[in-house]
């Protein structure tokens with residue numbers, strides 16, 4: 001049924017519904033297209049302010065990458081994205097021309113949107129009416145409200161005032177993609193790297209750099225040492241699924257591991273996965289090892305990520321150290337040389353103490369109850385002190 005060009009004012013009866021999560025995780029479709037629908041007035045601008053179903057309003061921030069309509073017979077049709085400004089005013093976020101044709105007509109766009117933004121269209125000048133402007137049968141549903149004016153199409157930019165209202169669902173649809181890095185390019189079809197605002201045409205790039213730092217540079221057989229494996233992301237993109245591996249050379253036993261995030265395999269070889277390392281950030285794995293034989297040892301740690309790395313040469317680091325025989329006249333096992341526990345989680349601290357011949361004493365937590373990311377801040381007996389076997393060492397944990 002063709003729409004009348006009266007100035008009937010209607011109130012949008014349908015609320016837009018609750019707002020969803022802050023950003024979309026996958027592309028969603030907005031609006032609807034169809035053929036053989038009702039016509040519209042000439043030179044009108046229309047914003048779909050409410051609809052029963054499907055949703056014409058953006059509920060999750062992202063980028064609209066395509067606008068669609070169907071079976072347009074007359075030149076002058078334009079598709080829009082509007083941002084309601086209140087008082088019947090709408091900012092024009094997008095205004096694209098439609099080439100008349102049959103079937104679904106797709107127009108690629110790149111429009112950053114936020115929750116509350118709505119789809120709309122403009123019709124060209126006479127001949128009037130403009131067919132297939134409104135979805136068949138929807139013009140009678142009070143659940144489908146739109147605001148409009150019939151004096152001119154919407155401008156390509158700026159604002160438009162749509163003071164009148166009617167019922168109907170307009171013949172426009174859109175694809176809304178997530179934009180996780182907020183660069184204004186839809187992450188699924190427009191952005192070669194959705195984890196990096198500086199890259200849109202080029203794939204992601206995360207140059208991982210591995211270095212190691214041992215607590216002890218000079219150890220004796222049966223000593224416990226803590227090696228920190230640092231993984232720095234020197235690239236501009238987020239590094240995902242960073243896997244840190246290190247085989248144990250003969251005579252070196254893996255006692256425990258503490259990753260800065262993620263998790264490690266329960267036993268040797270060292271195999272940890274840090275879920276993400278941001279650009280410019282550094283992740284780490286603390287490896288507690290115990291020397292079980294004397295001689296030269298080489299401990300090589302390697303990092304890999306599913307994010308492309310432009311320089312694989314710096315993804316490994318080898319730590320060389322020489323394990324001496326016990327200089328003490330006391331037989332091994334008769335004392336505990338207290339290991340350095342700083343930065344270890346509670347489980348690693350307990351294992352390090354037990355591997356050295358001590359025991360974990362009391363655990364105190366400062367200003368928080370618990371947490372898997374709590375780390376040792378203080379130990380009651382300093383590192384390198386020799387105490388009787390079985391001596392308890394108390395620790396204080398803090399949030400990492």
Ligand SMILES: [Ca+2]
Nearest residue numbers: 179183185191
């Ligand atoms: Ca993006």
Ligand SMILES: [Ca+2]
Nearest residue numbers: 193196197199
């Ligand atoms: Ca990007």
Ligand SMILES: [Ca+2]
Nearest residue numbers: 207208311312
């Ligand atoms: Ca690298």
